[in-house]
Amino acid sequence: MSGQLGLFDTGGRELLDLTDYREFRRRLAASDCTRCDLCRGRTHIVVDRGNPEARIMAVGEGPGAEEDARGLAFVGRGGRLFDRLMEGGGFDTNRDLLIANVVKCRPPENRVPQAREAEACLPFLLHQIRLVKPEVLVLLGATALRFLFPYRKRDALRDLVGKPFTDPGFPGTRIVVFYHPAFLLRDPRKLPEAAEHIRVLAGLLA
Ligand code: URA
Numbered sequence: 001m002s003g004q005l006g007l008f009d010t011g012g013r014e015l016l017d018l019t020d021y022r023e024f025r026r027r028l029a030a031s032d033c034t035r036c037d038l039c040r041g042r043t044h045i046v047v048d049r050g051n052p053e054a055r056i057m058a059v060g061e062g063p064g065a066e067e068d069a070r071g072l073a074f075v076g077r078g079g080r081l082f083d084r085l086m087e088g089g090g091f092d093t094n095r096d097l098l099i100a101n102v103v104k105c106r107p108p109e110n111r112v113p114q115a116r117e118a119e120a121c122l123p124f125l126l127h128q129i130r131l132v133k134p135e136v137l138v139l140l141g142a143t144a145l146r147f148l149f150p151y152r153k154r155d156a157l158r159d160l161v162g163k164p165f166t167d168p169g170f171p172g173t174r175i176v177v178f179y180h181p182a183f184l185l186r187d188p189r190k191l192p193e194a195a196e197h198i199r200v201l202a203g204l205l206a
Pocket of ligand 1: 075
């Protein structure tokens, strides 16, 4: 997988040596990273939201306007929907999950991150997953799937959602794909299916 830091990127390299998640979070958020052009439009580097000791880690696409303004992942409309859905399944997203994104800086007009942006940021996401060691990794939508598991990117999302799989790159972790909350906001008919996916998640942790 690409996404290795360049040889001379000593700042990023130092961050990837950190073994304490909270220290990593603090240092990345304060880092003034310029690894890709998304840095030009950002207010905050949005590292995550939630609990690094959680058994579940969720990965979305990238911060939107509210996330950029507040420096926290999934606190906009999509995030509030995700919180409500998870609550229906008995999960508190701040306590039971650590939520991060493929890219940590807001793409202009909330467009999908480009490959070079995602690849520049991927070492940070992989380090987050390494430190959190989640029992279940929830991929929120196609962007997380495409950049973390490129060999599955041609599979239709509707065929993958709610069907757990494993990957040798993430030993001890079950992976499950959910619809992205922004998609559910656009197509609420999919909400019952999304609730079923959360029941699948609960079953994985039982
Ligand atoms: N959408 C995402 O994918 N991530 C966020 O943090 C917010 C909206």
